[in-house]
Amino acid sequence: xxxxxxxxxxxxxxxxxxxxxxxxxxxxxxxxxxxxxxxxxxxxxxxxxxxxxxxxxxxxxxxxxxxxxxxxxxxxxxxxxxxxxxxxxxxxxxxxxxxxxxxxxxxxxxxxxxxxxxxxxxxxxxxxxxxxxxxxxxxxxxxxxxxxxxxxxxxxxxxxxxxxxxxxxxxxxxxxxxxxxxxxxxxxxxxxxxxxxxxxxxxxxxxxxxxxxxxxxxxxxxxxxxxxxxxxxxxxxxxxxxxxxxxxxxxxxxxxxxxxxxxxxxxxxxxxxxxxxxxxxxxxxxxxxxxxxxxxxxxxxxxxxxxxxxxxxxxxxxxxxxxxxxxxxxxxxxxxxxxxxxxxxxxxxxxxxxxxxxxxxxxxxxxxxxxxxxxxxxxxxxxxxxxxxxxxxxxxxxxxxxxxxxxxxxxxxxxxxxxxxxxxxxxxxxxxxxxxxxxxxxxxxxxxxxxxxxxxxxxxxxxxxxxxxxxxxxxxxxxxxxxxxxxxxxxxxxxxxxxxxxxxxxxxxxxxxxxxxxxxxxxxxxxxxxxxxxxxxxxxxxxxxxxxxxxxxxxxxxxxxxxxxxxxxxxxxx
Amino acid sequence: xxxxxxxxxxxxxxxxxxxxxxxxxxxxxxxxxxxxxxxxxxxxxxxxxxxxxxxxxxxxxxxxxxxxxxxxxxxxxxxxxxxxxxxxxxxxxxxxxxx
Numbered sequence: 001x002x003x004x005x006x007x008x009x010x011x012x013x014x015x016x017x018x019x020x021x022x023x024x025x026x027x028x029x030x031x032x033x034x035x036x037x038x039x040x041x042x043x044x045x046x047x048x049x050x051x052x053x054x055x056x057x058x059x060x061x062x063x064x065x066x067x068x069x070x071x072x073x074x075x076x077x078x079x080x081x082x083x084x085x086x087x088x089x090x091x092x093x094x095x096x097x098x099x100x101x102x103x104x105x106x107x108x109x110x111x112x113x114x115x116x117x118x119x120x121x122x123x124x125x126x127x128x129x130x131x132x133x134x135x136x137x138x139x140x141x142x143x144x145x146x147x148x149x150x151x152x153x154x155x156x157x158x159x160x161x162x163x164x165x166x167x168x169x170x171x172x173x174x175x176x177x178x179x180x181x182x183x184x185x186x187x188x189x190x191x192x193x194x195x196x197x198x199x200x201x202x203x204x205x206x207x208x209x210x211x212x213x214x215x216x217x218x219x220x221x222x223x224x225x226x227x228x229x230x231x232x233x234x235x236x237x238x239x240x241x242x243x244x245x246x247x248x249x250x251x252x253x254x255x256x257x258x259x260x261x262x263x264x265x266x267x268x269x270x271x272x273x274x275x276x277x278x279x280x281x282x283x284x285x286x287x288x289x290x291x292x293x294x295x296x297x298x299x300x301x302x303x304x305x306x307x308x309x310x311x312x313x314x315x316x317x318x319x320x321x322x323x324x325x326x327x328x329x330x331x332x333x334x335x336x337x338x339x340x341x342x343x344x345x346x347x348x349x350x351x352x353x354x355x356x357x358x359x360x361x362x363x364x365x366x367x368x369x370x371x372x373x374x375x376x377x378x379x380x381x382x383x384x385x386x387x388x389x390x391x392x393x394x395x396x397x398x399x400x401x402x403x404x405x406x407x408x409x410x411x412x413x414x415x416x417x418x419x420x421x422x423x424x425x426x427x428x429x430x431x432x433x434x435x436x437x438x439x440x441x442x443x444x445x446x447x448x449x450x451x452x453x454x455x456x457x458x459x460x461x462x463x464x465x466x467x468x469x470x471x472x473x474x475x476x477x478x479x480x481x482x483x484x485x486x487x488x489x490x491x492x493x494x495x496x497x498x499x500x501x502x503x504x505x506x507x508x509x510x511x512x513x514x515x516x517x518x519x520x521x522x523x524x525x526x527x528x529x530x531x532x533x534x535x536x537x538x539x540x541x542x543x544x545x546x547x548x549x550x551x552x553x554x555x556x557x558x559x560x561x562x563x564x565x566x567x568x569x570x571x572x573x574x
Numbered sequence: 575x576x577x578x579x580x581x582x583x584x585x586x587x588x589x590x591x592x593x594x595x596x597x598x599x600x601x602x603x604x605x606x607x608x609x610x611x612x613x614x615x616x617x618x619x620x621x622x623x624x625x626x627x628x629x630x631x632x633x634x635x636x637x638x639x640x641x642x643x644x645x646x647x648x649x650x651x652x653x654x655x656x657x658x659x660x661x662x663x664x665x666x667x668x669x670x671x672x673x
Contacts, residue, residue: 164658204637211641215648222652232656236665239652240604243645244595247611250638251588254618254631258581261626263634 053092142320198331226435234312249292255285319418359386391479402478416548437532445518450534
């Protein structure tokens, strides 16, 4: 095209007659056989579904007519908007989950070779499909919690995230029943990014997917309805440290490109296996990429954002982010370690072992002294990242299969656990409902006030602790077994010790809920706001908690079918 | 000039950015540190693209610029909303979230 366009342009602008007109013509060299971009839409189905719905949802948000309030400068959205947005989000994520399930069944039945599409920018192989399925299921459950609201009509999000907390404007917005429906497109974009992240076939796609999943989460973290200062602080910390981690990832990508001359993962992998064992540029690049991924999964020493962000974010968002980001980021970690650099494991092993041990120990030890339930689960999430890393580090088919099993079961239980926290609210002495009751003191005696909720939470905690008959036990057994079998027994021993220690702080919550008396609402709890009690809602959170509970128990009691599924997938990969 | 000169410059810029993020308290300056790190990565991409004689690195630099612009939008929105609440952009003042 430029061959026609350029002469015409030069004639029009008079460049041809100018003395220095065409001294150095800038004609881009287009190779004769420029590759046709060939896109396999069926393999991309789940990602396209979610991202397409995200764009549609943004357009709906923009097109919805808002009633202008002249003196108060409020633009109140129509009541149907939140129903439409929630429906679009739920239906599209459910459809994406079904598409991923269909792809998984297809791959399981066939030889399971990877589909490269969009000129190799996207790799759809069993690992991709499994991670997409897990992300879609967890995002669907998370969306149920996000879309829920109490019978009084409060959801978990600020009426106007841009309003200054405590201002007149915010109070008016709250009284007019405004809601921040932009939550749904943001969640959809994040989910789409999470599903594209493990499918990325080159470093550019990977980086863009990383940002598409991160940027909406930074905003969502700052949107809590109650305790907005904490929420905004969480948002800022998440943003600054998340961007810091992305920069490491990117700089590492640049060095890997420098060492191998390509951005495509498969070509990098081929160059790595043919390279001399210790190319320092390559090794530096890979370690920096791993640092970027460790930031995302919250591994020590790159975990400092985790407790603050988990505690400050709106609880439904904490659950969604904790489950789905971890699954997606571990998916990429598995892809990088298993598909790109299997030849370099010997060089990377010290890094992986150190991070894995530190993550387990720091998460457990600091978790022991926490007095806030959300913060405690954040340290528990750090410890769990360490447990999953043991499976990842063992670099065997068993380790891969165990890690995949662990990711899904942990993700589902996390959504359920944070769903319960979202339902336990503080009640002050006048009986008014306030924000979430996250202090451990406020949970004392919850077993008497809300027995079903407390019992459910106890089961999730037992699963996190790895007690038999819950999915957490099977998952821990799978990763530690793989670590023992592959000669990483020191890691497995540290992991077992940490699990035993971590069981203590889970048990502490259970004891507080069932075996301690409710505190005196006027005395001890005057400053923290009142005792916690289960709140009545539309029932969506209860659905999510029920499904999570079912997964946790079923995969704990009869895990065989699911384990053989993940084993089948990891066999297809190796 | 050889490629290594550009790579040394990129590494120096990246280090300055990293140190800025870790020691400065003003969140806008911290954010500028992050942007400096991204641009150091861009410089490295371009230098390597020149070395290998392909356009992959230049392409990456374009994407990084676009993503960095999106990041500025989100980041400044967060910083501004925090400033309107607290009248400060320091990352250390009024640290509510701690152990």
